[in-house]
Amino acid sequence: MKFRPKTEEHDYNFKVKAIREFLGEGNKARVTVMFRGREITHREIGQAILTRIGVELKDIAVIEQSPRLEGRLLFMILAPIAAMLIQAHTLSHGRGDAAVKHLSPAEIEATSKILLGPLGVDRAWEYWRVRAGFPP
DSSP states (O other): OEEOTTOOHHHHHHHHHHHHHHHHTTOOEEEEEEOOGGGGGGHHHHHHHHHHHHHHTTTTEEEEEEEEEETTEEEEEEEEOHHHHHHHHHHHTTOHHHHHHTOOHHHHHHHHHHHHOTTHHHHHHHHHHHHHTOOO
């Protein structure tokens, strides 16, 4: 999703809503702030935009790659939180909300492997371990 330093509030909210939908579907999102002309001298504005997006989406996403400047593009990559994907997957398969709270460690690991591949297992396990009160 592309932003500019002068992106207005309504456009900003519309784009953040679209990013939220992408993440909800299990996709990653690359958020870019594009500078033109002398705007590049005010990198802090672009940094503030990306920080604000990260804060607004912290309930459903983690920052996989922190903001980085390449030429005139400042970008970061957001990835959906594994636990949120597990919950959506479990609810879509008819297990209900109560079942989500009582997943066993084996179920968490199996679902994470299916949804995220082997790299997502550690993030999902950490989230559910803390939430369910499992020992470290």
